[in-house]
Structure formats: C-alpha cells, structure tokens
Amino acid sequence: MDTTITENAVAVRNVYKNYGDVEALRDLSLDFPKGQLTSLLGPSGCGKTTLLKIIAGLLPADSGEVLVNGKPVTGPGPDRAFVFQDFALMPWASTIRNVAFGLELRGVAKSEREAVAEKYIAAVGLTGFENSYPHELSGGMRQRVGLARALSVNAEVLLMDEPFSAVDEQTRRKFQEDLLGLVQNENKTFLFVTHSIEEAVYVSNQVAILLPRPSRVSEIIRPRGFRNKDVDSIRRDPEYLDLVDKIWASLKSYVE
Amino acid sequence: MKIFGYQLPNMSSLILWGLLWEFVGQIELTFFLPPLSAIFATLWEIGGTPAFLKALRETAQAFAIGTTSAIVIGVPVGILMGKNRLIDELLLPWVNIFLSAPLTALVPVLMVLFGFGLKAIVITTALFAVWIIVLNTRAGVMQINRSLIEMARSFGASPFDAFTKIYFWAALPEILGGVRIGFIRGVKGVIIGQLLISIVGFGALFELYASNFLMKHFWAVLLVLFALSFLIAEFLAWLERKVEYYAASRN
Amino acid sequence: MFARHRAVILKLCSALLVFGAWEIAGRIPVSFAFPTFIESLAAFWALIVDGTMFTAYVETLRPLVVGVLISAFLGIGIGLWTGLSRAFDWLVSPIFVVMQTAPLAALIPLLVMVYGIGLTSKVFVVCIMAMPVIVLNTAGAVRNTPAALIEMGNAFLGTRRDIILKIILPSASPIIFAGLRLGVSAGFIGAILAELKITPTGVGDIISYSRSIADYPSMYAAIASIIVLAVLFLNLLERLEGFLFMGTRKTLVSD
Ligand SMILES: Nc1ncnc2c1ncn2[C@@H]1O[C@H](COP(=O)(O)OP(=O)(O)O)[C@@H](O)[C@H]1O
Ligand SMILES: [Mg+2]
Numbered sequence: 001m002d003t004t005i006t007e008n009a010v011a012v013r014n015v016y017k018n019y020g021d022v023e024a025l026r027d028l029s030l031d032f033p034k035g036q037l038t039s040l041l042g043p044s045g046c047g048k049t050t051l052l053k054i055i056a057g058l059l060p061a062d063s064g065e066v067l068v069n070g071k072p073v074t075g076p077g078p079d080r081a082f083v084f085q086d087f088a089l090m091p092w093a094s095t096i097r098n099v100a101f102g103l104e105l106r107g108v109a110k111s112e113r114e115a116v117a118e119k120y121i122a123a124v125g126l127t128g129f130e131n132s133y134p135h136e137l138s139g140g141m142r143q144r145v146g147l148a149r150a151l152s153v154n155a156e157v158l159l160m161d162e163p164f165s166a167v168d169e170q171t172r173r174k175f176q177e178d179l180l181g182l183v184q185n186e187n188k189t190f191l192f193v194t195h196s197i198e199e200a201v202y203v204s205n206q207v208a209i210l211l212p213r214p215s216r217v218s219e220i221i222r223p224r225g226f227r228n229k230d231v232d233s234i235r236r237d238p239e240y241l242d243l244v245d246k247i248w249a250s251l252k253s254y255v256e
Numbered sequence: 257m258k259i260f261g262y263q264l265p266n267m268s269s270l271i272l273w274g275l276l277w278e279f280v281g282q283i284e285l286t287f288f289l290p291p292l293s294a295i296f297a298t299l300w301e302i303g304g305t306p307a308f309l310k311a312l313r314e315t316a317q318a319f320a321i322g323t324t325s326a327i328v329i330g331v332p333v334g335i336l337m338g339k340n341r342l343i344d345e346l347l348l349p350w351v352n353i354f355l356s357a358p359l360t361a362l363v364p365v366l367m368v369l370f371g372f373g374l375k376a377i378v379i380t381t382a383l384f385a386v387w388i389i390v391l392n393t394r395a396g397v398m399q400i401n402r403s404l405i406e407m408a409r410s411f412g413a414s415p416f417d418a419f420t421k422i423y424f425w426a427a428l429p430e431i432l433g434g435v436r437i438g439f440i441r442g443v444k445g446v447i448i449g450q451l452l453i454s455i456v457g458f459g460a461l462f463e464l465y466a467s468n469f470l471m472k473h474f475w476a477v478l479l480v481l482f483a484l485s486f487l488i489a490e491f492l493a494w495l496e497r498k499v500e501y502y503a504a505s506r507n
Numbered sequence: 508m509f510a511r512h513r514a515v516i517l518k519l520c521s522a523l524l525v526f527g528a529w530e531i532a533g534r535i536p537v538s539f540a541f542p543t544f545i546e547s548l549a550a551f552w553a554l555i556v557d558g559t560m561f562t563a564y565v566e567t568l569r570p571l572v573v574g575v576l577i578s579a580f581l582g583i584g585i586g587l588w589t590g591l592s593r594a595f596d597w598l599v600s601p602i603f604v605v606m607q608t609a610p611l612a613a614l615i616p617l618l619v620m621v622y623g624i625g626l627t628s629k630v631f632v633v634c635i636m637a638m639p640v641i642v643l644n645t646a647g648a649v650r651n652t653p654a655a656l657i658e659m660g661n662a663f664l665g666t667r668r669d670i671i672l673k674i675i676l677p678s679a680s681p682i683i684f685a686g687l688r689l690g691v692s693a694g695f696i697g698a699i700l701a702e703l704k705i706t707p708t709g710v711g712d713i714i715s716y717s718r719s720i721a722d723y724p725s726m727y728a729a730i731a732s733i734i735v736l737a738v739l740f741l742n743l744l745e746r747l748e749g750f751l752f753m754g755t756r757k758t759l760v761s762d
Contacts, residue, residue: 273601345514347521350521358695364726365540440607462613478617489608
C-alpha cells in the first residue's frame with residue numbers, strides 16, 4: 001500500500017488544549033488517511049479522548065485546527081459518527097430506537113429510519129433483539145448497538161473511543177476480527193482509541209503513539225506485511241510480534 | 257414470611273392486626289377503641305352523607321391543586337438548578353432549609369396571609385411537597401450520563417431535542433421518586449393544614465366528632481384517610497418501579 | 508479571590524436576595540400581616556432580651572427531647588428485631604409502612620381525648636411522627652447488610668452474636684443514624700404541631716398569642732426562630748454523620 005498518494009480524511013494541525021492548569025494536548029498534528037484505520041495508542045490520561053472529542057466537534061481546541069475532508073471542524077457534523085466507550089445507549093429506548101436515534105435527530109421518517117436500523121442491526125449480528133432494552137443485553141451486545149447506531153448514519157469517519165474496553169476478552173477478540181472486516185468492506189475512515197498495544201497493532205493500518213501529558217505524537221507505526229493476511233494468523237506473524245515488542249519497549253519508560 | 261411452605265403475601269399481617277383490634281373492641285377494653293366491625297358499619301353509614309363527601313371533596317381539591325402546583329413549579333426549578341451552576345448555588349441553601357424545616361410552623365402565617373380557607377391549605381400542601389421534588393429533579397439532571405448528552409450532540413441534536421429526548425427521560429426515575437415523596441408529604445400537609453385551620457374538610461369533621469366523642473365516626477374517617485394515602489403512595493411506587501430498570505442500568 | 512470564596516459569596520448573595528425581598532414586600536406592604544425583615548429581627552431581639560424566647564424553648568424542647576429519646580430507643584429496638592427476624596418483620600413492618608405514608612397528625616384529636624392536653628399527649632405526637640422513619644431505616648439497614656460480609660463472618664466461624672454485634676450493627680449504623688436524623692426532623696414537626704393544636708405553650712404560645720394581638724413581627728420572629736433552630740440542629744447532625752461515617756454510601760428510606 002502506498003501511503004504517499006492516499007488522501008487524508010482527517011487532518012489535525014497544531015492543536016493545543018488545556019483544562020484549566022492541566023495541559024492535555026500541546027502542538028499535536030496528525031493525519032488520518034482515508035479508508036484506513038488509525039489507532040491512537042497511549043497510556044490512560046494522555047489525552048486520547050480529548051483529541052477524539054475535538055475531532056468530533058464536541059470540544060473546542062484552544063488553538064490549531066482540525067480538517068475533515070479539507071473543511072475545518074466547527075462542531076459536530078454528519079460526516080463523523082462517534083462510538084462511545086460506555087456505549088451511551090438510552091436505557092429507556094429499545095435497540096431499534098437506539099440504533100435509529102441518529103437518523104431520528106436528523107428528521108428521517110420513522111419507517112425509513114427503522115428500515116436502515118434493521119439493516120445495521122443485522123450487520124452487527126443482533127437480529128432478534130430489535131425490541132430488547134439495553135439492560136437486557138450483555139456488554140458486548142450493547143456495544144454492537146452503539147456500533148450499529150454509528151454505522152446507520154452513514155458517516156465517512158468513525159470515531160471510536162476505546163469501544164472494546166468495557167467488554168470481556170473473548171468478545172473483544174471477536175470484535176477485533178469483525179472490525180477488520182468492517183474496515184475492508186465499508187469504505188470508511190476509522191479513528192480508533194485504545195490503550196492496548198496488541199489491539200492497536202492487530203487492527204490498525206497505522207498506529208499513532210501518544211506520550212503522556214502534554215500529549216504529542218511520538219511515533220507513527222505502519223504494520224505492512226500481515227495486514228492482508230487471514231485474521232487467524234495475524235497473532236502468529238513475526239512482524240506483529242516485533243511491533244508489539246517494539247512499542248512496549250518505547251512506552252515502558254513512561255509507566256510509573 | 258413462609259408458613260408450611262406457603263409464602264404469605266406482603267401486608268397480610270394487617271388482617272391479624274385487624275382481628276386483634278376487633279377483639280380488643282369487643283371486650284370493651286377502652287372506650288376509645290370501638291370494634292373494627294362497628295367502625296366499618298359507621299363508615300358505611302356516613303360514607304354517603306353530604307358532610308363526609310364535602311370533606312372528601314375539599315381535601316381532594318386542596319391536595320390536587322397543591323401537589324400539581326408543586327410539580328409544575330418543582331420540576332422546572334429542579335432542572336434549572338441541575339443545569340445552571342449559578343442558579344443552583346443561589347437556590348440550593350434555601351431548598352435544603354425548607355426541606356428539613358418544620359413547615360408546620362408556617363401554617364399560622366399562611367392563615368393570616370391567605371385566610372382561613374382553601375387557599376391557605378393549598379399553599380401548605382404545595383410547601384410540604386415542592387422541596388423534595390426540586391431536589392430530586394436536580395439530582396436526576398445532575399447524574400445524567402455525560403456521554404448520553406455528547407451522543408445527542410454528536411448527532412446534531414437541537415437543544416429542544418436534547419431536552420425532550422434525553423434530559424427529561426434520563427431524569428425521570430428521580431423525578432418520579434421526588435413526586436412520590438412529595439405526594440406523601442403533601443397528604444400530611446393537607447391534613448396538618450386542615451387540623452390547624454379546622455373549619456374546612458376533614459379538619460372540621462374531626463373537630464365535630466372529637467367534641468361529641470363519636471369514636472366510631474372518628475376512626476372511620478381516619479381509616480379512610482390512611483387507606484387513601486397508602487393507595488396514593490403505592491400507586492406512585494408502582495409507577496416508579498416501572499422506570500426503575502433504567503435507573504439501575506445506567507451505572 | 509472570587510473563585511476561591513465563590514460558595515460563601517453566593518450564599519451571602521442568596522441570603523441578601525431573600526431577606527431583601529422580604530424587606531421590600533414588608534414595606535409595600537403586601538399584606539397588613541406581613542412585617543418587614545428588620546421589624547421581625549427587632550422583635551426577635553426583644554424576645555431574646557426579655558427572656559421570653561428562652562423560657563419558651565425550654566417548654567417546647569421538653570416534649571421533643573423526651574419524644575425523640577423514646578422513639579430512638581423503641582424505634583431502633585423494633586427496627587433491629589424487624590431486620591433480624593422474618594416473622595417479626597412480617598408482623599410489624601406493614602404497620603410502620605402504613606404509618607410512614609399516613610397523615611398521622613389526624614390522630615391528635617384522639618390523643619387529646621385519651622391523654623388530655625398535658626405533656627403526655629405532646630410526647631405522643633412527637634413519637635408517632637418520629638418513630639416510623641427510625642424503625643424502617645433501622646430494619647432496612649440491617650436487612651441490607653452486604654451478604655458477602657455475613658458470609659465472611661460465617662467462613663471465619665463467627666457466632667450469631669459475633670455476626671450481629673461485629674458485622675451487622677457496624678455496617679447498619681450509618682443508616683440507623685441517618686434514620687434518627689430524619690426522626691428528629693419529623694419530631695420537630697410533631698412538637699410544633701402539638702403546641703399549635705393541643706395547647707399553646709412554648710414557642711407555639713408566642714406564635715398564637717402574638718397572632719391574637721396582631722403583633723406580627725413577634726409572630727414571624729418566633730416562627731423563623733424555630734425553623735432556624737431545627738435547620739441548624741439537623742445540619743449539625745448531618746455533619747456529625749458525615750464525620751462519623753466518612754466514605755460510606757447509603758440509600759435511605761426517606762419520609
Ligand atoms: N473535563 C475535564 N476537566 C479537567 N481535566 C480533564 C477533563 N477531561 C480530561 N481531563 C484531563 O485531561 C487529561 C486527558 O484526558 P483524556 O483525554 O480523557 O485521556 P485518555 O482518554 O487518554 O485517558 C487527563 O489528565 C484528564 O484528567
Ligand atoms: Mg479516554
């Protein structure tokens with residue numbers, strides 16, 4: 001894959017962000033190539049969520065700018081959809097209403113939005129649970145609802161904030177495999193936050209390593225050899241193992 | 257409790273207490289406690305009388321107006337306090353004061369300000385009910401999951417949509433909890449108001465029965481009152497349980 | 508500067524706003540029976556200086572203290588037993604649940620018939636108001652002792668007595684205490700209601716008397732004083748509670 005000719009779906013330029021006295025992001029710049037999955041990898045509290053929310057338009061940057069398809073971000077927009085770490089499902093709404101909620105807010109007619117929602121509920125494997133409520137679903141299923149909701153608004157950019165951190169290990173692996181499928185089949189750009197080195201290397205086209213506050217990009221790593229391999233053999237690939245080791249070696253010194 | 261493997265229903269012990277009451281009444285232990293059956297018979301007699309119906313109507317009216325105003329004022333104020341820090345800091349001390357203050361002491365003031373009638377009783381009821389509704393609504397709004405709000409914003413929700421589709425529903429369990437306690441307090445307020453003003457509703461009736469030592473009549477009215485307040489509380493608790501699942505599932 | 512003292516400044520502003528509104532409303536005046544804030548304050552001062560207030564409170568607090576003490580002993584006792592024994596729970600809980608929601612004030616005329624207009628009736632009023640919330644909270648707290656803690660006690664071969672004294676009681680005490688506080692709050696309502704309804708004594712007497720001679724500033728002063736006293740005392744209890752049981756989470760049966 002030649003990255004020099006891929007365009008960027010999202011470009012972050014010299015972004016600064018402070019919370020009071022806490023300097024969260026300092027002069028952070030980073031490009032996210034179209035159609036690829038980029039991970040933001042770094043220890044807890046280093047500003048990953050902050051960066052993602054700035055890109056989503058949920059938080060203003062103190063200075064610098066974020067471009068989505070060349071246009072500066074001023075607030076939330078239909079070109080981006082967010083997947084939340086804690087799912088952010090409405091407990092009083094059924095699966096189908098939750099999935100269709102993005103479309104509901106855009107004023108899409110009920111029958112139409114439910115048809116779209118049905119399709120994505122099926123795509124994430126939740127057929128039969130349309131009328132269940134979040135408290136009747138397991139953690140993994142809830143995040144599938146969150147994912148279906150983000151997919152159903154058909155945004156070009158998916159912003160995923162540690163989407164798998166609240167689900168158990170087996171479900172998580174299944175999710176990671178499914179995510180690889182999504183990246184291949186849906187022509188979307190994924191921004192994926194994680195603090196797991198293995199997860200980042202496993203799913204990413206590029207991994208941006210963020211250092212502790214004030215956060216900046218220390219390194220960008222692009223797995224190459226195993227990206228087109230079968231999902232089952234990635235974890236045995238020497239390049240995968242080397243990258244995991246290498247990233248750990250460079251992050252180790254920051255763990256207290 | 258279980259007896260011979262059979263689960264006795266909740267509250268079923270009240271039947272036992274009722275039987276005990278009947279027994280104590282039948283052996284005429286004290287003049288002040290007539291047999292339960294005699295009380296029910298009296299209730300049957302006075303139940304349809306104009307005096308009783310008038311008292312019931314006056315009480316229901318005062319209670320309905322009082323608690324409705326408490327909700328209409330309390331819920332929006334609570335939402336405002338939950339969303340705006342300045343308003344919250346200005347109002348919260350007073351809400352807390354009136355929440356724990358013995359509001360009974362205010363009834364004499366209400367009597368001289370608003371007269372010896374419905375108005376004073378309505379205001380007493382509302383005063384008893386409103387503070388807990390404000391406080392619970394505020395708590396409900398403040399505990400709303402941040403990411404639900406961000407979720408709505410990220411899909412471009414208008415402030416109106418955010419309010420009607422997220423804030424209200426997310427705070428609903430707490431609001432209902434506040435309304436339930438507010439109603440229980442309101443029942444107490446309406447009776448305390450009537451007792452102190454004592455020329456309206458059941459207050460007047462109590463005065464009449466007590467001064468004529470009509471014990472059966474007195475107890476009959478008491479039982480009706482207790483039963484009604486219990487039913488109101490149970491109904492609201494049932495409503496609250498219906499939305500409970502999502503109060504539990506959000507953490 | 509502002510940021511640091513924000514809470515205090517805002518509280519002062521808030522008090523100023525309310526008292527200012529009271530003063531203005533009194534000056535218009537909104538009603539012949541609505542004295543200004545300053546008049547009421549002056550009347551309050553006068554009542555304190557001539558000792559009326561002091562003697563009145565001795566009178567008012569007597570049934571309150573006696574009633575609350577009785578309710579605390581009986582209430583916690585019944586509550587503990589209710590929480591520990593299923594049979595007893597089945598038997599007595601419904602009574603207190605009904606009492607909790609019922610407008611017990613309606614019993615006052617009856618109490619007067621039975622016990623006359625003396626101290627006994629007033630103590631009774633305080634008791635019926637304060638007891639249900641104490642019983643229900645104590646029972647709930649005992650019943651909700653974390654099962655894991657009791658299992659732990661059993662696993663380490665604790666006797667029933669050990670488990671009650673060393674696990675259930677300590678784990679229930681924050682809520683028992685909070686229930687007591689709510690009981691005191693209800694007791695205040697009872698004490699004042701008794702003085703206003705049964706016979707005017709103490710603060711209730713100042714309120715009734717000054718109303719009858721249209722001395723509204725004194726009436727407002729007396730009412731405000733009992734409210735302030737109750738709120739301050741309950742606040743103190745709440746702080747004590749926060750201090751004694753730091754870091755314990757609790758869900759209360761409120762009133
Ligand atoms: N609303 C906020 N107010 C103050 N500090 C914040 C706020 N949100 C985040 N922070 C701080 O900013 C830093 C970065 O937070 P975050 O972006 O959530 O990190 P991450 O997602 O990488 O764990 C953390 O130290 C956090 O404490
Ligand atoms: Mg984060």
